[in-house]
Amino acid sequence: MDNIKDAMGSGYNAKVEAFRDEEYPMLKGTVYLDHAGTTPYPKSLMDLFVRDMTSNLYGNPHSGSSSSQLSTSRIEDIRLRVLQFFNADPEDFDVVFVANATAGIKLVVDALRAGPDGFDYAYHQASHTSLVGVREEARNSLCLDDRQVEAWVPGHDPFEGHTEDRPVLFAYPAQSNMDGSRFPLGWSETIRQRTKPEEKRTYTLLDAAAYVCSSPLDLSCADSAPDFTVLSFYKIFGFPDLGALIVRRQAEEVFNATKYFGGGTVDMVVCVKEQWHAPKSQFLHERLEHGTLPIHNIIALDAALDTHNRLFGTMEDVSTHTTFLHTKLDRGLRLMQHRNGMPVCSIYSPESGSQLGNGPVVAFNIRNSQGAWVSLAEIEKLATLKGFHIRTGGVCNPGGIASALALEPWEMRQNFSSGFRCGTDNDIMAGKPTGVIRASLGAMSTISDVDAFVDFIAEFYQDLTLTPALTPPTALPTRPPELCVHSISIYPIKSCGNFQVPAGVDWEVRPEGLAWDREWCLVHQGTGQALSQKRYPKMALIRPTLDFGRGELRVRYIGKVPSHLPREISIPLSKNPSLFRPPTTPGSRPSRVCGEEILAQTYVSTEINEFFSGALGVPCILARFPPGGQGKSMRHSKAHLQKHQLPLAAPAFKTPKLPGSFPGDRPPSPPDSDTERSSQERRILLSNESPILAITLPSLDALNAEVRRTGSHRGDISPDVFRANIVIAPTSRAATIEPYVEDTWSSLRIGDGGHRFEMLGSCRRCHMVCINQDTAEKSEEPFVTLSKTRRFDGKVFFGVHMAATNQAGVPTLRVGDVVVSC
Numbered sequence: 040m041d042n043i044k045d046a047m048g049s050g051y052n053a054k055v056e057a058f059r060d061e062e063y064p065m066l067k068g069t070v071y072l073d074h075a076g077t078t079p080y081p082k083s084l085m086d087l088f089v090r091d092m093t094s095n096l097y098g099n100p101h102s103g104s105s106s107s108q109l110s111t112s113r114i115e116d117i118r119l120r121v122l123q124f125f126n127a128d129p130e131d132f133d134v135v136f137v138a139n140a141t142a143g144i145k146l147v148v149d150a151l152r153a154g155p156d157g158f159d160y161a162y163h164q165a166s167h168t169s170l171v172g173v174r175e176e177a178r179n180s181l182c183l184d185d186r187q188v189e190a191w192v193p194g195h196d197p198f199e200g201h202t203e204d205r206p207v208l209f210a211y212p213a214q215s216n217m218d219g220s221r222f223p224l225g226w227s228e229t230i231r232q233r234t235k236p237e238e239k240r241t242y243t244l245l246d247a248a249a250y251v252c253s254s255p256l257d258l259s260c261a262d263s264a265p266d267f268t269v270l271s272f273y274k275i276f277g278f279p280d281l282g283a284l285i286v287r288r289q290a291e292e293v294f295n296a297t298k299y300f301g302g303g304t305v306d307m308v309v310c311v312k313e314q315w316h317a318p319k320s321q322f323l324h325e326r327l328e329h330g331t332l333p334i335h336n337i338i339a340l341d342a343a344l345d346t347h348n349r350l351f352g353t354m355e356d357v358s359t360h361t362t363f364l365h366t367k368l369d370r371g372l373r374l375m376q377h378r379n380g381m382p383v384c385s386i387y388s389p390e391s392g393s394q395l396g397n398g399p400v401v402a403f404n405i406r407n408s409q410g411a412w413v414s415l416a417e418i419e420k421l422a423t424l425k426g427f428h429i430r431t432g433g434v435c436n437p438g439g440i441a442s443a444l445a446l447e448p449w450e451m452r453q454n455f456s457s458g459f460r461c462g463t464d465n466d467i468m469a470g471k472p473t474g475v476i477r478a479s480l481g482a483m484s485t486i487s488d489v490d491a492f493v494d495f496i497a498e499f500y501q502d503l504t505l506t507p508a509l510t511p512p513t514a515l516p517t518r519p520p521e522l523c524v525h526s527i528s529i530y531p532i533k534s535c536g537n538f539q540v541p542a543g544v545d546w547e548v549r550p551e552g553l554a555w556d557r558e559w560c561l562v563h564q565g566t567g568q569a570l571s572q573k574r575y576p577k578m579a580l581i582r583p584t585l586d587f588g589r590g591e592l593r594v595r596y597i598g599k600v601p602s603h604l605p606r607e608i609s610i611p612l613s614k615n616p617s618l619f620r621p622p623t624t625p626g627s628r629p630s631r632v633c634g635e636e637i638l639a640q641t642y643v644s645t646e647i648n649e650f651f652s653g654a655l656g657v658p659c660i661l662a663r664f665p666p667g668g669q670g671k672s673m674r675h676s677k678a679h680l681q682k683h684q685l686p687l688a689a690p691a692f693k694t695p696k697l698p699g700s701f702p703g704d705r706p707p708s709p710p711d712s713d714t715e716r717s718s719q720e721r722r723i724l725l726s727n728e729s730p731i732l733a734i735t736l737p738s739l740d741a742l743n744a745e746v747r748r749t750g751s752h753r754g755d756i757s758p759d760v761f762r763a764n765i766v767i768a769p770t771s772r773a774a775t776i777e778p779y780v781e782d783t784w785s786s787l788r789i790g791d792g793g794h795r796f797e798m799l800g801s802c803r804r805c806h807m808v809c810i811n812q813d814t815a816e817k818s819e820e821p822f823v824t825l826s827k828t829r830r831f832d833g834k835v836f837f838g839v840h841m842a843a844t845n846q847a848g849v850p851t852l853r854v855g856d857v858v859v860s861c
């Protein structure tokens with residue numbers, strides 16, 4: 040508590056508030072809570088660096104020129120400054136500049152592996168992925184928890200029984216990058232004392248990358264210091280992109296085994312007739328910094344250290360301030376409850392004020408008032424829209440995540456084999472979250488950042504109503520309401536503008552969807568990834584028209600095009616093979632749509648590809664994915680009914696169960712497995728999930744009423760943003776249609792022919808619905824309001840997926856067709 044009072048009285052917060060806007064113009068309108076990921080760099084640091092670079096020429100060291108001499112002397116000074124920053128005496132320590140903390144770890148591992156017998160490796164379970172991976176190079180490896188580390192005493196070392204005389208490396212983080220837990224800095228000393236000189240040598244590696252961002256690291260006592268300490272400067276200062284390996288000279292011998300030498304690390308090399316070289320011998324760093332040093336990055340450290348000190352004072356000041364903020368954030372989230380008394384957040388980080396202290400990081404997940412987990416992907420989308428920088432997912436800490444979420448290895452493997460990958464939307468698997476939300480604070484964080492974030496979680500995730508707010512639609516409508524097809528849109532090029540089917544035209548419906556819908560896409564020239572409006576909003580301004588008279592897809596770009604490019608181009612509708620790069624030529628690579636590998640036909644015309652690349656400012660190629668393909672030239676629908684659509688009698692709603700309470704629980708699946716099977720066999724082209732997407736105007740009206748009520752958005756939300764194929768509307772004003780009646784439909788008959796369409800479940804939404812399809816501008820709505828009113832099972836829905844059922848004749852749709860639920 041004393042800490043807290045100090046921090047409030049110190050004026051630190053007010054000082055930072057005063058310069059924040061000026062120093063961090065790139066963060067305008069946002070709240071930065073991802074210091075464990077990277078730290079924003081202040082403007083005055085960049086200015087100072089630019090001034091240095093423009094007034095001095097820094098040459099490659101190792102030569103006699105004045106520019107080279109200047110670099111050499113600056114780098115020597117900065118090397119010393121880095122040691123001083125950590126209170127390390129140059130008598131006892133050396134600094135090796137590396138690209139980042141990971142590269143520092145790899146240097147140590149390379150050396151140990153090169154030893155005659157390799158090495159054994161023990162690492163703490165809270166280790167970052169970059170430490171975990173070391174095990175693959177070791178002869179034996181072990182993952183230890185706190186207790187096992189503490190139990191490491193002579194004769195009881197973890198590799199007891201291995202009689203070989205091979206060195207042991209013990210590595211652990213000073214602070215977990217996942218939840219901010221801290222581990223005793225004394226472990227290095229303890230382990231060193233407990234290994235007798237006659238025993239095999241045990242080295243310690245401290246991963247200080249997370250710790251040093253908000254705390255001073257004191258290496259003044261060389262006897263107790265770790266042998267190797269790694270860190271990344273960009274995490275402390277935001278810039279430069281550089282890391283360090285700090286080596287305790289007593290442990291330098293490890294590097295004697297390294298064999299490779301590169302430019303700059305040798306005094307003499309003989310290679311003609313004889314193979315001989317003399318490694319540099321004065322300083323360790325001379326032997327380990329291969330090739331040209333990152334001179335300008337190292338020189339930028341001077342500016343970084345100066346600026347950090349000027350803006351924030353000492354690391355002790357930063358530590359006091361961030362500890363105070365952390366306590367505030369931790370309490371705000373920990374104490375937040377739903378009206379029924381259930382906590383909103385499940386927090387994995389140790390409670391603030393724990394014995395060892397805790398980094399300014401809170402790792403958590405959110406549950407609704409019924410105890411169900413809220414999807415991380417959903418929270419991330421909303422947080423992004425609301426301007427919060429946070430991190431979600433596995434955050435590069437496999438052991439920390441597994442122990443926080445109580446994920447067993449078999450569950451992680453099962454999740455992996457059912458398609459879960461780092462960074463995908465499937466973040467609740469079999470009722471359990473697979474990652475965390477991480478909010479982390481740093482030197483430039485302020486009280487208002489913490490308040491804004493706690494308020495955000497309360498506004499969107501705290502349920503203050505007595506009855507559950509989000510009851511699913513209650514009963515089926517008694518009388519089939521009078522509805523009709525209001526408009527029909529196809530999107531010939533995935534993620535680009537629509538083509539409206541003119542009134543009076545019968546449009547063919549195929550099993551894959553409406554004819555010509557999502558048959559083309561643009562793929563990135565480098566990655567083969569299909570481009571999406573989510574990343575490239577300007578795609579909305581690409582407007583295709585189908586001209587059957589001329590047999591062309593005409594495409595116009597309504598945004599600003601570079602002057603050397605045409606405004607419009609024509610693409611033949613013909614599938615003439617000469618238009619496309621020959622398939623299966625060696626090197627023809629698969630493309631990817633929504634993470635799925637596909638084989639599309641790519642156009643050879645430079646005129647076509649330059650048009651799209653120029654309009655979007657992205658190097659891309661037009662590709663076609665026509666119906667009737669086989670293997671990777673076809674795709675299958677993924678849509679299925681959602682839990683909120685099941686009739687109320689279904690047990691899922693009667694007794695909301697706590698996720699994870701039944702270990703054998705299967706992931707939610709469609710109510711009958713027949714639907715599941717048929718949906719797996721249902722083909723689609725390049726749409727995300729299903730053959731046809733429909734929305735209804737009564738639901739849109741209800742949404743707009745909500746959006747208006749909050750008053751945060753100018754004008755109504757247009758149906759266009761949902762990129763539906765069919766917009767369904769009441770036939771007359773008199774018809775009383777309930778909003779979201781579509782959730783309850785199981786099938787529809789449309790048109791005079793009475794063609795039947797099967798409903799395939801609600802459509803999950805992301806913040807792409809916030810892109811205005813006329814201007815390509817982004818706003819918060821309607822995603823923010825949808826998140827409040829249309830969230831089920833932690834996911835946000837609007838609109839329904841559907842498909843034509845197998846039937847005789849060719850189904851068609853036309854504007855004005857009557858729609859009847861059946």
Ligand SMILES: *Cc1c(COP(=O)(O)O)cnc(C)c1O
Pocket residue numbers: 075139140141142167169212214215216246247248249250271274282
């Ligand atoms: C960020 C981080 C790393 C990795 O740092 P790089 O700069 O990506 O090499 C390793 N350990 C911890 C604890 C970290 O926070």
